[in-house]
Amino acid sequence: MEGLRDILVWACLVGGGLFSLIGGIGLLRMPDFYTRTHAASLTDTMGATLILLGLAIHNGIDLITVKLAIIFVFLFLTSPTAAHALVKAAYSKGLEAPDVQEATGAAAAIRNEALEAARRGEGT
Numbered sequence: 001m002e003g004l005r006d007i008l009v010w011a012c013l014v015g016g017g018l019f020s021l022i023g024g025i026g027l028l029r030m031p032d033f034y035t036r037t038h039a040a041s042l043t044d045t046m047g048a049t050l051i052l053l054g055l056a057i058h059n060g061i062d063l064i065t066v067k068l069a070i071i072f073v074f075l076f077l078t079s080p081t082a083a084h085a086l087v088k089a090a091y092s093k094g095l096e097a098p099d100v101q102e103a104t105g106a107a108a109a110i111r112n113e114a115l116e117a118a119r120r121g122e123g124t
Contacts, residue, residue: 005057005058008054008057009054009057010054012050012057013050013054013055016046016048016049016050016052016053016054017047018047019042019046019047019050020043020047020048022042022043023039023040023042023043023044023046023047024039024043025039026038026039026040026042027039027040027043031098032097032098033090034090034097034098037083037086040083041080041083044075044079044083045076045079045080048072048079049072049076052068052071052075056068056069
């Protein structure tokens, strides 16, 4: 039973760390404010939630677990709300969202470029 608990704790901690890492990379790699905000909210919501869950399972049921649950509720309520408020404020101040057709065209161009690179790599 202790081994299963350790596996669950490590799975939550590693999963939370991976979500945080992916969200951090997304903050650096995403092209505009709106997609960066999505990456930041992913980091807060999923990464922190899994890490807090892993810590709570590791600790067992006591006062520290209650404090972790309070932190989880606070993050779960404030992080999406803050991301929504930031995006709404940016849009209302005139920061234009990327055009859907433009983003679709860019994605298709990147995909075609990758396919061409793969074809050239196969021929050598």
